[in-house]
Amino acid sequence: xxxxxxxxxxxxxxxxxxxxxxxxxxxxxxxxxxxxxxxxxxxxxxxxxxxxxxxxxxxxxxxxxxxxxxxxxxxxxxxxxxxxxxxxxxxxxxxxxxxxxxxxxxxxxxxxxxxxxxxxxxxxxxxxxxxxxxxxxxxxxxxxxxxxxxxxxxxxxxxxxxxxxxxxxxxxxxxxxxxxxxxxxxxxxxxxxxxxxxxxxxxxxxxxxxxxxxxxx
Amino acid sequence: xxxxxxxxxxxxxxxxxxxxxxxxxxxxxxxxxxxxxxxxxxxxxxxxxxxxxxxxxxxxxxxxxxxxxxxxxxxxxxxxxxxxxxxxxxxxxxxxxxxxxxxxxxxxxxxxxxxxxxxxxxxxxxxxxxxxxxxxxxxxxxxxxxxxxxxxxxxxxxxxxxxxxxxxxxxxxxxxxxxxxxxxxxxxxxxxxxxxxxxxxxxxxxxxxxxxx
Numbered sequence: 483x484x485x486x487x488x489x490x491x492x493x494x495x496x497x498x499x500x501x502x503x504x505x506x507x508x509x510x511x512x513x514x515x516x517x518x519x520x521x522x523x524x525x526x527x528x529x530x531x532x533x534x535x536x537x538x539x540x541x542x543x544x545x546x547x548x549x550x551x552x553x554x555x556x557x558x559x560x561x562x563x564x565x566x567x568x569x570x571x572x573x574x575x576x577x578x579x580x581x582x583x584x585x586x587x588x589x590x591x592x593x594x595x596x597x598x599x600x601x602x603x604x605x606x607x608x609x610x611x612x613x614x615x616x617x618x619x620x621x622x623x624x625x626x627x628x629x630x631x632x633x634x635x636x637x638x639x640x641x642x643x644x645x646x647x648x649x650x651x652x653x654x655x656x657x658x659x660x661x662x663x664x665x666x667x668x669x670x671x672x673x674x675x676x677x678x679x680x681x682x683x684x685x686x687x688x689x690x691x692x693x694x695x696x697x698x699x
Numbered sequence: 700x701x702x703x704x705x706x707x708x709x710x711x712x713x714x715x716x717x718x719x720x721x722x723x724x725x726x727x728x729x730x731x732x733x734x735x736x737x738x739x740x741x742x743x744x745x746x747x748x749x750x751x752x753x754x755x756x757x758x759x760x761x762x763x764x765x766x767x768x769x770x771x772x773x774x775x776x777x778x779x780x781x782x783x784x785x786x787x788x789x790x791x792x793x794x795x796x797x798x799x800x801x802x803x804x805x806x807x808x809x810x811x812x813x814x815x816x817x818x819x820x821x822x823x824x825x826x827x828x829x830x831x832x833x834x835x836x837x838x839x840x841x842x843x844x845x846x847x848x849x850x851x852x853x854x855x856x857x858x859x860x861x862x863x864x865x866x867x868x869x870x871x872x873x874x875x876x877x878x879x880x881x882x883x884x885x886x887x888x889x890x891x892x893x894x895x896x897x898x899x900x901x902x903x904x905x906x907x908x909x910x911x912x
């Protein structure tokens with residue numbers, strides 16, 4: 483597990499090895515830690531929108547003692563897998579624009595207003611809670627359910643943003659994302675871990691049905 | 700860190716007194732104080748006191764987040780502290796007053812502009828300020844705001860002549876806005892001198908104690 487202070491030190495070490503400016507987005511547990519909603523995470527998830535910056539970050543991580551790892555060990559044959567580096571218990575997953583079944587869209591980037599600057603060159607923007615919720619829903623891992631419930635209980639979730647982003651993901655060609663999002667939220671609702679408005683679940687199901695019809699045609 | 704301690708911090712989120720902690724965790728006073736000590740060691744606790752001196756603990760994971768922000772530096776000197784929309788935290792690097800001034804100016808927000816006037820009093824490295832302003836194309840803006848600060852804030856040190864000379868508008872320079880479409884009715888002279896529209900009037904800067912009419 484990586485704790486808050488450990489995470490900060492780790493980023494600082496890498497930032498000090500960077501020779502050029504690198505911008506990236508923190509998603510998942512890392513973002514929740516920056517937002518004060520979580521105390522520790524298993525791995526650090528970062529999304530880059532430029533391959534050059536991802537390469538620069540990876541090189542700096544290697545100089546800080548990280549070793550490259552085969553991402554297939556963690557993610558199998560999934561699409562859009564990240565590049566992975568590891569040092570003892572700390573693992574960093576570096577995605578490029580796409581995160582498995584979803585895209586870190588322009589609207590998601592715009593919503594990431596909190597910036598954490600490490601030394602001179604590393605700028606990490608923290609994904610918005612709505613987008614963390616969407617991406618956690620899409621991964622469909624059991625441990626992510628806890629985080630989704632935590633987000634819903636501690637943050638004021640605007641369900642319109644979730645629906646708008648779901649539509650956006652369809653436009654970007656990530657139709658499977660809607661199915662995962664709807665299924666995870668429905669699962670949470672059925673288990674009574676948190677209350678999801680019925681209208682939201684209906685709308686997500688409607689979007690999915692619409693997509694299924696289009697595909698059948 | 701033990702997962703158990705994280706769970707306790709999660710359970711105790713928010714403001715708690717020792718009695719609240721005893722009740723929530725069903726432990727005795729000594730144990731409650733010891734747990735606070737453990738949580739504080741991990742940075743999860745901030746202590747506040749009531750007017751009667753009673754201790755209250757603010758418990759949250761966000762307390763452990765380090766770094767400093769431009770807003771914290773700005774609020775240290777500003778007459779009225781500002782709230783924030785979004786944060787910009789910096790780790791492993793001290794934030795200078797000069798950098799904060801340029802950051803506040805770039806926000807193009809009236810409240811930030813009012814607050815940054817107080818920073819002129821604490822500028823030590825004028826050449827750093829000039830370089831930062833030049834990089835952002837804000838030299839004339841800084842000069843105009845400096846002249847305004849000299850009028851309204853007490854004990855603002857003199858700006859080096861070289862800074863002013865370099866900032867003097869050239870013949871072809873057009874008027875620029877600091878905040879779009881906002882200009883001043885009371886500081887026309889400064890506006891004319893630097894060809895910069897100031898977004899403030901006398902009433903906006905009245906909160907500075909050393910206000911001179």
